[in-house]
Amino acid sequence: MKKLTGIVAFVCIVALFFSNNLQAQTFPKLDKSPMDAATFPSDYKNANKFIKVIYSRPQLKNRTIEQLAPAGKVWRTGANEAPEITFYKDTNFGxxxxxAGTYSLFTIPGEEAWTVIINKDLNTWxxxxxxxxxxxARVKAPVKMADESVEAFSISFDEKGTMHMGWGNLRLAVPTATK
Structure with missing residues (x-):
């Protein structure tokens, strides 16, 4: 009887070992253009947000902005899915x-200004x-050049609520004001 109990215990342990291996989850590697979020207000202490943008951050990696976001063509304003911008209150954007609501964010790059587009479509690749x-809405954002280069496309908000976009030496700004 002890021998039978030992065999049953051994079979149970082997079965448990193999079942855990079968249930093991494999996870993908990190995305080359990681997802990020920018909010206004941007401090973490203030949970009452007015605007939030969820976007992916492509990197230049020795490429030009023009190669990744060609002038005159609609660009998804980041990588992967088109970014989602949520306005928690009615807001003047430019x-x-x-x-108030959630929208997608597109841009059309230009030499002197980029057109920033708020669009109703969601979940678009x-x-x-x-x-x-x-x-x-479509808002023109004048192009400014900075001395400092930013490798990964970035969106941030300043203390007044202006949405800033930067990539390489290019900088754009769209003022916002909640109602």
């Missing part, structure tokens, strides 16, 4: 009033399915 008919 000179356009945007109703890249700009492949961009539909201009669903634009809520």
């Amino acid at each position: 000179d356009k009033l945007i109703k 890249g700009a492949y399915y961009y539909n201009e008919a669903n634009d809520v």
Whole structure:
């Protein structure tokens, strides 16, 4: 009887070992363009946010902005999925009033200004399915050049709520004001 109990215990341990291996989860490697978020207000102590942008951060890696975001073509404003921008209150975005809600964020690069687009479509990969008919607003953001270069595309908000975008030496700014 002791021998039978030992065999049963051994079989149970082997079965348990193999079942854990079968249930083991494999995880993908880190994304080359990691997802990030920018909020206004941007301090972590203030949980009452007015705006949040969720986007992926492509890196230049010895490429030019023009190679990754060609002038005159709609760009997803980052990598992977088009970014989502949430306005928690009605907000002036540039000179356009945007109703509270979640939208996608696209841009059209230009030499002197980029067109920043707020669009109703959500869950879109890249700009492949961009539909201009669903634009809520288009705002021109003048191009400025900075001395410091930023490797990964970045979005941030300053203390006044202006949304800043930077990549390489390029800088854009869109003022916002909540209602």
